[in-house]
Amino acid sequence: MQKAWFYEEYGSKEVLQFGNLPIPTPQHNQLLVQVCAAALNPIDVKRRQRPIFPSDFPVVPGCDMAGVVVAKGSGITKFNVGDEVYGNIQDFNAEGKLKQLGTLAEFIVVEENLAARKPKNLSFEEAASLPLALQTAIEGFTTAGFKEGQSIFIVGGAGGVGTLVVQLAKLVYGASYVVATTSTPKVDFVKSLGADRVVDYRKVKYEEIEERFDFLYDTIGDCKNSFVVAKDDAPIVDITWPISHPRAMYSSLTVTGDNLEKLRSYLETGKLKAVIDPSGPYDFKDVIEAFRHLETGRALGKVVISTFPSSYLPIPLPVPFEDKNDLCP
Numbered sequence: 576m577q578k579a580w581f582y583e584e585y586g587s588k589e590v591l592q593f594g595n596l597p598i599p600t601p602q603h604n605q606l607l608v609q610v611c612a613a614a615l616n617p618i619d620v621k622r623r624q625r626p627i628f629p630s631d632f633p634v635v636p637g638c639d640m641a642g643v644v645v646a647k648g649s650g651i652t653k654f655n656v657g658d659e660v661y662g663n664i665q666d667f668n669a670e671g672k673l674k675q676l677g678t679l680a681e682f683i684v685v686e687e688n689l690a691a692r693k694p695k696n697l698s699f700e701e702a703a704s705l706p707l708a709l710q711t712a713i714e715g716f717t718t719a720g721f722k723e724g725q726s727i728f729i730v731g732g733a734g735g736v737g738t739l740v741v742q743l744a745k746l747v748y749g750a751s752y753v754v755a756t757t758s759t760p761k762v763d764f765v766k767s768l769g770a771d772r773v774v775d776y777r778k779v780k781y782e783e784i785e786e787r788f789d790f791l792y793d794t795i796g797d798c799k800n801s802f803v804v805a806k807d808d809a810p811i812v813d814i815t816w817p818i819s820h821p822r823a824m825y826s827s828l829t830v831t832g833d834n835l836e837k838l839r840s841y842l843e844t845g846k847l848k849a850v851i852d853p854s855g856p857y858d859f860k861d862v863i864e865a866f867r868h869l870e871t872g873r874a875l876g877k878v879v880i881s882t883f884p885s886s887y888l889p890i891p892l893p894v895p896f897e898d899k900n901d902l903c904p
């Protein structure tokens with residue numbers, strides 16, 4: 576058995592239980608990964624509150640992970656036991672159910688194509704903070720058909736997704752001019768991520784902004800108000816559902832390790848940085864506290880969980896396993 580967080584009914588964070596669950600067995604094309612760090616996302620909260628995706632109980636929350644491959648199913652070509660990997664494991668089967676239990680567990684199985692090799696310069700915590708938010712951030716630019724040299728207005732530059740959108744705008748997509756919104760205490764930080772101008776939304780209304788932008792990227796679902804800063808023909812992307820303006824296009828992430836691999840050079844050169852909320856990383860035993868912080872809606876970057884309970888090892892693993900059962904540093 577392994578230690579995991581799970582719930583057996585929908586509700587507030589108090590439905591979360593800490594206990595024992597079986598270690599999953601990797602099937603064809605799957606890796607068994609010992610999780611060293613995980614990150615929370617708003618979808619983990621929404622899924623826990625109501626049945627957004629059909630799931631069988633118990634549900635283990637968590638999409639993002641970084642860890643070490645400890646066993647492989649058949650057909651694995653890209654990874655070996657001992658490899659450090661990261662990824663978003665949120666994937667669905669033909670019935671529309673999530674294929675795997677989540678990442679707030681000591682061990683997870685993940686399809687090989689959803690994992691990517693962890694950039695060596697990143698800690699497990701930094702790597703775990705990236706996958707879902709980075710996949711989402713990238714997709715918004717694709718949805719908009721963004722072109723080099725265009726200007727961008729980002730609503731919500733300080734969240735898990737927003738901190739990456741701000742960084743990607745110039746670094747990867749060649750934006751000519753980047754403006755982002757946030758609240759007073761976070762203005763300097765968002766500027767440090769590469770924004771030319773940061774609008775303090777507590778002091779300035781959208782209507783007071785005189786410039787008009789080639790792309791409006793709204794990460795918080797405020798398009799019904801923010802649309803005024805977009806040029807008449809500019810794409811407006813909303814990553815929240817339901818979209819809040821008729822001109823807005825909903826953008827949803829593509830879950831694959833490939834889009835993480837494509838950004839490897841930006842991560843390895845330190846140009847693209849993981850942003851971990853300063854209240855964390857949270858210890859594995861403090862997952863409820865970590866959810867409490869995420870649910871304030873004020874997180875700066877990503878809420879990360881680390882220090883998984885490797886002291887519970889050694890654990891009898893279900894498949895042939897090289898003697899590497901305590902790999903998290």
Ligand SMILES: NC(=O)c1ccc[n+]([C@@H]2O[C@H](COP(=O)([O-])OP(=O)(O)OC[C@H]3O[C@@H](n4cnc5c(N)ncnc54)[C@H](OP(=O)(O)O)[C@@H]3O)[C@@H](O)[C@H]2O)c1
Nearest residue numbers: 617711731733734735736757758814826827828872873874
């Ligand atoms: N479509 C998809 O595929 C997809 C994927 C990921 C996430 N999402 C959704 O996208 C949304 C954002 O996700 P996330 O992970 O970035 O959330 P998050 O990290 O929880 O976002 C928190 C941030 O939102 C900012 N914020 C709140 N109200 C704001 C306002 N009025 N103006 C500007 N900033 C504001 C906060 O900054 P201040 O403290 O400065 O207000 C805080 O830093 C969620 O609804 C999530 O479910 C969708």
